[in-house]
Amino acid sequence: GAVVSQHPSWVICKSGTSVKIECRSLDFQATTMFWYRQFPKQSLMLMATSNEGSKATYEQGVEKDKFLINHASLTLSTLTVTSAHPEDSSFYICSEHSGRVNEQFFGPGTRLTVL
């Protein structure tokens, strides 16, 4: 399957700072990437769909001004958590659409801890 990487794998930051998470498609040009977050002992929640060269589409309840998504190239999408607060502490996971029949491949995730 396709290879998706995320950086950093974990990050600890102070409340009020912004954190950028990168998602890279290493062997495929992904026109669409997805961002999820997962709180402890809960399932993954889709946050937004990131389309190369256009604005991201956010799911209901996800603040677009707080979670800035940029998909400037076919291999890179970034999620910036602005003015992070402790309640934003979560496991953030990206995925790419392979272009084949509806397969998505997920990155390893980024664990964000906001103090």
Add this chain to the structure above:
Amino acid sequence: DAKTTQPTSMDCAEGRAANLPCNHSTISGNEYVYWYRQIHSQGPQYIIHGLKNNETNEMASLIITEDRKSSTLILPHATLRDTAVYYCIVSTNNLFFGTGTRLTVIP
């Protein structure tokens, strides 16, 4: 919104087949059935997907009932490394995860 129902947890003896059921009674004609699994603190891993025919790959088999209202994921010879949360998802595009089944493979 998740449109599937799965048991919360299951145990399976190592070396035996693990059969994970999923109900999706409201599935529509163009929706696929996907199975992913997530090992602790990792991203989900794609296992298999199908539309109406049974499917098999190197990881698992997917059995879909004729009316498509339910399916079963079969891991033919479970190993300890198969311990994970298994998610059954029905979708045409975006994947919305439910609570999944926590499979524990017991030595």
